Amino acid sequence: MRPGPRPSANSRRELDAAGVRDARLRAAYLRCRRLNALHGRTYFLATRMLTARQRPAVHALYGFARWVDDVVDDHDRRRPPEQRDAELDRLESVLRAGLRDGGSTDPVVAALVDTTRRYAIDPALFDHFLTSMRMDLSVREYPDRAALDAYVHGSAAVIGLQVLPVLGTVSRPAEAAPYAAALGRAFQLTNFIRDVGEDLDRGRVYLPADELAVHGVDRDRLQWCRRTGRPDRRVRQALSEQVARVRADYRAARPGIELLAPESRPCVATAHTLYGEILDRVVESGYAVFGRRVSVPRRRRAGVALAAAAAVTGVRARALLGR
Structure with a gap:
């Protein structure tokens, strides 16, 4: 393992x-922390609301997910799908060996294995995740909501379930689990709407074909929007329906925040707010997701984080006072 940059006082x-x-x-x-800071700005900002002891575990879970995602997407497009599939085989073997042996020479897997042991995370969740990631090598579109849900379960819902033991709960974990899975799904579906243009460039459509067809939209029409950089009326209508569906998912997930340990609620509430506002920005832009990447302004992100930081301070003060 090559030494990285000198760790900060916070790390x-x-x-x-x-x-x-x-x-x-x-x-x-530290390797996983740098991956999180570099590639997951909104997610990394939310982790700052967690206690110091929780953050390394969340960074490890993110680092592994990011590593797998990079293998699948291969942004340089230098490797054909069969080579990426072989790389996933290798990664899966390294993970299985690490979970079996309790450690690994690979830094990302080493951190993940340690986190899995510390928080008793179900290893089967990583199997579900890898199954969905493999789908990205061959599946280019989803005929209906059920097919997409099967993919999103492994690509996103299980991420919420992986993080749940780190966050802690005030109720039985099984009671909070459906909400954690629902929020993971909502985050992923938000990405699918925001990144529809970029996903088209990779040959994928993560919006149910039958729901698009109701509005007279198909892959060819989406491709036209990508080429011109703007949506037409039918596509705006289709995306409006998708936004409404995901907003309902956020509303359904919201009650689960109160089931989390008090010190974890500001973090999840921050992520819930900021990711939900991505949808607001999509709508405000006129669904202009084909020519640029829509995002929440930095000032707004900072404002939400500042409010959450105040909530964190209050929670920790009450804990110190024994309340």
Whole structure:
């Protein structure tokens, strides 16, 4: 493992709080932290609301998911699907060996294995995740909502279930699990709407074909919108329906925040708010998701984070007072 940049005071404090003492394992967690900070800005901002001891585990889970995603998408487009499939086989073998042996020489897997052990995360969740990721190598579109839901279960719902033990709950975990899965789905479906143009460039459509067809929309029409950089009336109507569906998912997931441990609620509430506002920006743009990437302005992200930080301070003050 090559040494990375010198760790910051914040990252050292997080690892100390999490009880990570081994030097190689600390370096592994730092690798995952850098992946999270670099590629998942909204997600990383939300993790700042967690306690220091929780953050390394969330970084590890993100780091593994990002690694797999990069293998599947191969942004340089240098490797054919069969080579990427072989790389997933190798990665899966490394993960299985790590979970079996309790460690790995690969830094991302080493951090993931340690997190899985510390929080008793069900290893089967990683199998579901990899199954959906493999679908991206061959599946280019989804005929209906049921087919898309099967993919989203492994690509997103299980991510919520992986993170749930790290967040902690005030009720039985089984009671909070459906809400965690629902929020993971809502985040993923938000990405599908925002990134429809980029996904087309990779040959994929993550919007149910039958629901698009109701509005007279098919892949060819979406491709036309990508080429011209603007949606037509039918596509705007179709995307409006998709936005309404995902907003309903956010409303359904919201009650689950109160089932989380108090110190975790501001983090999840921040992610819930900021990801939900991506949909608002999509609508405000006139569904202009074919020519640019819609995002929540930095000032707004900072404002939501500041409010959440105040809530975190209150939770921790009450904990210190024994309330």
